[in-house]
Amino acid sequence: MRNEDFKDNESLDLLRESGANILLTSIDDVINWGRKNSLWPLTFATSCCGIEMMATGAPRHDFARFGMEVYRASPRQADVIVVAGTIVNKMAPVLRRLYDQMSEPKYVVAMGACAISGGPFFLNSYSVVKGVEHVIPVDVYVPGCPPRPEALLYGMLQLQRKIETETIRSRKKRSASHSEKKSQ
Amino acid sequence: MACFLREPNSDLMSNEWLVLFFLVGAIFVGLVLILSGIIAPRSVNPQKFEPYESGIPTKGVTWLQFNVGYYLFAILFLVFDVETVLVFPWAVVMKEVGLTAFIEIVIFFLILGLGLLYAWKKDALVWE
Amino acid sequence: MNAGIPLSYFLILAAVMFFTGIYGFLTRRNLITILMSVELILNSVNINFLALNRYLFPHKLEGFFFSLFIITVAAAEAAVAIALIINIYRRFTTINVEDVNIMKY
């Protein structure tokens, strides 16, 4: 897929930092190549979207092609947490804990309307978290209810592109700035 | 005792080669660990260093309650391991020695088989 | 081969090991650690046997077989000892020698 075919290139441009020196860039290239091609997801699914996530791993769509089939049950070994499904107030601390316990670098994909905004449960519900970004920083949003497997794959491609923009230096800054944003 | 680069039965003992592999393994692991420790990113937050238990703080102490199953098998293993070790030299010469060896081993196994039978009957072979 | 290493080196090493074991045996109060000290002692003896066999009687196998049997007997001993220790633990919920002494039947 060419770059122009993707959506939301503007946000990506903002992330790209100019002026990194050549040496660092090629090191970054290697590192990012490794990272982006080996995203191991945490087995974390709360509801319906989780089934679609499973379907993404199934033969028809085959997550494995991207090297992402290594679902790790332990957050220590996982790189990306795909929040697939509704997060309710009781679950939020658990999610936060899981995210905290993951080892750096870690990424978050919010899959489905529930994870992005509460989705079908946005109105009138007394217990649903209206978007996981209130709990953990999100890298990519994949809307849909549930998003079909291709949509999730597309989201993962987006995440890969986001990883490509990272440099060794910027990663720390970025996560720091996010937590600042949260605390405000 | 030959190695890639050594004639068979050369004067050099193999022990240093074994140590070599030991060292290569140790250095390999150590270097990679140090390298990874230097270049990997780090982040600190209070929940991170707690044990993972499906996203819930651990309750109670982490230790296994006493369970006969585990160590009974360890003991049985030890006994049979001794037996295996002793059978190795026998197996090497079985072909040459012939009948004596055969009778020997039948007796040996019979006695041990008795032990196994005893354990079987005592339900020591059932994990609980 | 063992060229360049005098026999006494082996023996001294074994002696050091032996007395370390003795020290552990005297100071430790946990049954398992006591057992470990005993294993140290047995090992030092084995080293002695083998070194003497190799250096002084290389045409014979006595030392070799003695060590072999020591190891096998040690294994059997350890099996029974651990079984006992575990049983003591289950009865007294501790494997501390002194506590066991206090809590007689």
Next chain:
Amino acid sequence: MRSIVKYISEVLSGVWSLLKGMKVTGSYFFRPSAIVTQKYPENRKDLVMFERFKGEVIMPHNENNEHRCTGCGICEINCPNGTIEVITKTIITPEGKKKRAIDKHIYRLSMCSFCALCVKTCPSNALAFSQEFEHAVFDRSKLIKISNKPGSQLMKGVE
């Protein structure tokens, strides 16, 4: 003796059942033609969704940049989770009458649950589903869309 026979037959039948399982997996291994994987980003060109596939709610516009939405707000009422927000304005028709018309038809893709109630209940059939599914973005605000295109107008003849 019987118990020994039983023991052996147990072993053999167990092994046999295992072999049957291995036959299944093994037969697939040697038949790559059975692979059903679609290569998503590579097959993007010829990947056609089913026509009824609900990818996102859109407001179809014709070539004159006209849509059918009257701004009645029924879709907003029927939407179960506040995905749609209809902002109307008052315009003056050529006849000089004041009339309500759509200003912004805001559609929050991030919340839509694709229940199709809006599409179904819209009295003037102004809404439809598109088959687009590649929506993933880095910024949540990008998911709030305005369905009516800028400068668009109500189609003639739609009340």
Next chain:
Amino acid sequence: MEEHLKNSVTDGQEEYVLNIGPQHPSTHGVLRLVASLRGEIVTNIEPHIGYIHRGIEKMCESLTYPQIIHLTDRMDYLSAHINNEAVCLNVEKALEIDIPDRIKVIRTIMAELTRIQSHQLFWATFGMDLGGLTCFFYGLRDREKVLDIFEETCGGRMIVSYNCPGGLMHDIHPGFQKRVKEFIEYFRKTLPEYDQLLTGNVIFRERTMGIGKLTLGEAIAHGITGPTARASGFSCDVRKKEPYSAYDRIKFNEVLFTEGDTYHRYLVRMDEMRQSMDIIEQLIDNIPEGPYAVKMKPIIRLPEGEYYQRVETARGELGVYIISDGNKNPYRVKFRSPNFVNLSVLNMLSKGFKIADLIAISGSLDLIIPDIDR
């Protein structure tokens, strides 16, 4: 030293508690089981739920009846269609609307397809729970074929939102019948593979036979329904007992076993897939002509009163209890979800078994957590 030792070396009487879930590969979602263990043997299970309690019942009180449907999809998302049907049937019953045969037949076919795909997923995840990872892939592979049928006709793969009070959202797709027939033909061929891979496998049988036995009396007293109850010999199939939609005009067997262990809970589902295929085959060729929806008022108000409707989802009896005060919103909606009730026997079933058995048992109950928590 004595003090110190005593504190840390206990006699093992202290309770050893292990959390399984909420994030755990085998709880199929966010069920949290707090297991008290003796060694590896489970002495007590305390299910903690509510990690996905979304307050659907409360939400329903401020939604209209057509809007409720879209929430029921998300309870037991594997029986989405059947859940919708339950609400629709209840509303239609309250309004005393006669539903044309075409709608009934289509709903029945859809419901049976839903059941098949749900059981396929059960097979897949159950195999995975027991460590047979390949089952997972075969099950999902075949499930995709059903999802294709859904997507073609309903526009959604899993969350179909196909029913609405008074009928269906759209008519069936022209290619529907052909696709269904193709699927049945295909699945009749692949189902024996499931048996070869798992049902007959000696390891699988050893792992499941005699594990987690539920007796008939216990099943009834605890209100267990669905395949779980039928494995214990409790004939509770709503499709037979209180036929709705088109179930009164077709022939099928209620799959019943008496053993009630994990293996037979599994077998019931395997056989139900075959039964479902039979049902579909009976109906697919003679879908009556007619409208796909009854004309309804734009705003549906149920007459004051209480309405209870039960249907048989893939996991058991789903009861929808609606109290209406005559408004466009229901006064109170209660979903009697099968999983919620089935969960209550987990502790009883798994006591005295090992951790691995616990996983097998909870897998064989086929729990869907959002349905429990609602």
Next chain:
Amino acid sequence: MTLNQLMFILFASIIVVFSILTVTSRRILRAAVYLLFVLISTAGLYFMLNYAFLAAVQLTLYAGGIVVLIIFSILLTSHISLKFEPVEWKKSLFSALAAIAGALITIITILDFTFSATNEAAREVNMRLVGKSLLSVGSDGYILPFEVISVLLLAAMVAAIIIAKKGGPKSTDTQTSNYQ
């Protein structure tokens, strides 16, 4: 210095350091791991002495058997936070003195004594020789101990099972559910 001496120094220092750590470590599992290192180095010494078979026996039985058993029993009886209290200094001092005195006397004796080697040709201890000796009677035959060992093992096994089975609570029938 030749490689041999290097090896010997390596092994010897590992043995000395870790055996001291074994008997002084305050964490029990660490002590077991130190013991493991000692045993492995001892196996290394056996290799040096050209008793490869015995070295492998040492690895299998000591390192892979007894240590595993010890670790098992530690895992069953101790908690990770368990740390021994330091030994009372008096006891420790006296034991240390006794041990050092003993060691000194022994070492002095060893150094004093002159060992005289035989002139007979060395025999390579290969497996065939070991096996044959194990199966023959006579001066170099060990058939009796070989068979006696099996009896010993039987006895040990029976003893271990009896002891292990006795202390525990009665094994309950686990295959039935406990529902009343």
Next chain:
Amino acid sequence: MPFDIYDFTSLTQWIDTSLNDRLSPFWAVVAEMAIVGLLILVFYALIGLFLVYAERKVCAFMQNRLGPNRVGPFGIFQTVADLIKLLLVELVPIRNADKFLFNVAPFIVIIASFMAISAIPFAKGLHAIDLNIGVFYVIAVSALGVIGVLLAGWSSNNKYSLIGAMRSGAQIVSYELSVGLSLITVIILAGTMQLSEIVQAQSTGWFIFRGHIPAFIAFVIFLIASTAETNRGPFDLAEAESELTAGFHTEYSGIKFAFFFLAEYMNMFIVASIAATVFLGGWMPFHIGSWEAFNHVMDFIPPFIWYLMKTFFIIFLMMWFKWTFPRLRIDQLLTLEWKYLLPINLVNVVFMAFIVLMGWHF
């Protein structure tokens, strides 16, 4: 013998002499050690990477999928990417863990597999250490790996890990017996434990054919037991994903986890090599009785290739097992060993001895 054309002995000897010419004996040895160490290290890493990739592809094909295919042609660089990633993952220090043991554990598992791999004959003359107790040595060393697992589980201070470690401990030690006994069956036939001699002895026919029934039974038992000893499915109780999340290495992250991962695959490679060497003739080509032409063609395939082919065949079998069967329960696992494999094995050893005694073997 025709396959001498591929004999590595001359090459190695040439290197040896030329090194000895230039350097003092001490430094010559050191230089040789460096070369051998480096070679083995590279070999080890390559095999590890390849096996992980192979496993993913094999299971993908068994499951009707493609498997990794986007990183490099056919995805062959997938594991390289994984390696780079793992190297760059934070190593989480666990509070309350026993840090020393926590860090020692990966050393033990890796070193054990390193030491074991050193004794394997890859081809004629390509043999790091040819001990006269070869087979026994490999068993002895690879048994040490279990200690690493036990330590890892205990020192993580995590309940899943502890249970996983205990399970794997009980499992590995039990199955070690069957591995040993099934090898003894063949040693009776071979009359030696030296791996090179075992291979030579098979130049007239592989042991699995020569020993017919008992050898075949021993082979099957060895396969089962070694699969169990390497903690692979259906015996992967120590990691039992669906029960214990990640088992004994739950708390390990990044490269430390990778070591356990690598060690698992290397152990698999080691046992497969042993099986290939002991039962399938090692690097010996496949010969059929008197088919001269056929045998001649077979001889032209280099021994190293033969060895790899056989090893990978066994590895493939083990993968096949893993991706077909459900996992056993801990008590069934032990029952299988103690009530089935061990007694059968004991009888089998006697049976083999009897056959050798009567001279019924080929």
Next chain:
Amino acid sequence: MSADNFNLEESIRSFDGDAIVTEGKQFTEITVHPEKLMALAMFLRDNSEMGFDFPACVSGVDYGNDLGVVYHLRSTKHNRTIVVKTRVSDRQNPVMESVTPVWPGAEYHEREIFDLFGIRFTNHPDLRRLFLDNSDGYPLRKDYSDDVNIVTK
């Protein structure tokens, strides 16, 4: 519904005079005083004519002033369903007797009702909040409000 319905009503009336038995749209409905609930429950289960052994559904209802519990019971023998209703008017501290001893299947339902409505069941084996934490209110009551979490249109 069926011919023996009259019989059913009769026998219930004879068992408990105060119970109000009505013929609802679908099922026979019995309204009892909470104190009599337990006795009625035993009767419904154990009487062979009744045989209501299957607790199909237990729902809490907030009637505005009263809090009520509705039991849908089914008899597996006669394949017949009955509805039992009971109400308490004390909204501050509603107490009711648990029917878990009669129908073990009611245990979770009652916990749920306790969680969402705050009705306390005496004799319940394990009455704790099921879905929510103790700090939350009883959300399914009509007067529940939560400005933080609930967004309305």
